[in-house]
């Protein structure tokens with residue numbers, strides 16, 4: 001008997017996808033419409049998925065699909081070719097995209113989708129609740145996702161090398 005994805009327990013398929021409520025999906029739908037109308041270079045993904053572009057920096061485009069999956073579209077480090085868009089299960093990549101999108105789309109509630117601080121973690125001492133760093137230039141567009149907590153807002157001491 002073969003293993004069918006349909007028989008996988010829910011916990012398997014939801015470990016890395018985010019839970020998006022209907023109100024937020026309604027807001028994201030408006031953003032998607034605007035993004036498609038503005039002909040962003042990543043239209044291909046936007047047209048074929050119910051999704052919004054969270055961020056598109058340094059050649060990495062990250063999308064949030066309304067089913068809670070995060071899609072990464074980047075370049076192959078060796079060949080330089082565009083890779084096919086794919087669902088990522090890397091929590092750091094997911095947090096990076098979500099925190100960037102919260103800032104760029106001015107939807108701070110997106111950050112609520114990320115995992116809550118576990119009991120064995122402590123709040124990030126580098127960014128506080130902000131999850132982003134502003135560079136010293138005072139330019140409000142000059143910011144980066146906190147490299148210490150990767151945008152999660154917390155760190156677990158035992159995983160820091």
Ligand SMILES: [Zn+2]
Pocket residue numbers: 124125126127128131146147148149150151153154
């Ligand atoms: Zn931080």
